[in-house]
Amino acid sequence: MSEKYRVELDIFTGPLDLLLYLVRRNELDIVDLPISTLTKQFQEFLEVLKHLDLDLVGDFVVMASTLAEIKSRNVLPSQAEEEIPLEAESNSDPRSDLIHQLLEYKKFKDAANSLQEQAAEWQERYPRLADERPVSSKDPAADRIKEVELWDLVSALGRVLKRKEVDTESKIRYDETPIHKYVDQIGALVREQKVVQFTSLFEGEIIRSKIIGMFLAVLELIRHHGFRAEQIEDHGEIVLQPPEEVDEQAETQESVPPEETEDAPGPE
Known part of the structure; x- marks a missing residue:
């Protein structure tokens, strides 16, 4: 891979x-x-x-x-349909x-x-x-997407691509922005707003290749960066949320015993 x-x-x-x-x-x-x-x-x-x-x-x-x-x-x-026994049918x-x-x-x-x-x-x-x-x-x-099935996200992307204004211009334009740029931009937006609707990310976008690049960035955030996608209702709007905050330092301190100091009494 x-x-x-x-x-x-x-x-x-x-x-x-x-x-x-x-x-x-x-x-x-x-x-x-x-x-x-x-x-x-x-x-x-x-x-x-x-x-x-x-x-x-x-x-x-x-x-x-x-x-x-x-x-x-x-x-x-089929012409021979009537001659087929029920078991064979x-x-x-x-x-x-x-x-x-x-x-x-x-x-x-x-x-x-x-x-x-x-x-x-x-x-x-x-x-x-x-x-x-x-x-x-x-x-x-x-990695696997847990909260929202991957196919739900693909379905949502399909609805975005079906909008009439997408790629309606006579001259085809291509977006060559690296995926990691969209990862940084969308990630920062979701962290700032806490809850972002999936379709709102593509409002005003008409370049099909740019929409695809942004969608791949969303997958990257969910699969590899801990961002969450939730769908409250079946076939409803998908919302993106930032990673859950985990106090890793406190967790590490609980699991690692404190080091012995020079003042600590030694064995008799």
Whole structure:
């Protein structure tokens, strides 16, 4: 993984993760997927991902093609349909393979989330002492967005990009501002205001490449700098908040015993 920050597929987990997110968001039954609805929404997310990194969305394009194929097979009538026995009809459902993959993915993701929750609970009960804490820096690839799903942020970005004023100018302009500049600017704004609405960051911005750069900076702040993203209502506004203040000095003093001084009595 390159040291330079970029949006990669391991961050987005993959197309099955997006499908599972859409199933939960629409409160759908996995074993009876409405392919038409999922196909439309999946393609909308795919368009946003293409703006983020066109070279790294291959798996999502394959899944979009699979959904489109299943959708077409569902709507096309079959002449031999009446001759298929009921038992064979259920097995010939073009959705069956996808449903099986989605159920398997959900099972492993639920298990992973359960283990993660148990680890967090164990950490609260038995916190590490200062000399037990890892010295090396944490692996950025291991970071995950907790409070708000990554797909919620991508969905919010899609709504921003759909605004009529975005890239309406006849001459296309590109923004070459480094991501770290936006990280510093947005980070300072959130620290100052304490609570900042996600969409307010893009008010008045019409250059698509600049909007993408600012979005990547938001991901950087949340994943690597401890900033928080919260969504009070389903599909509602996402708000950004600064990192929680932690008195690390006091925590260290509690975990490290005081050094012995020269005045301290020695052993008899």
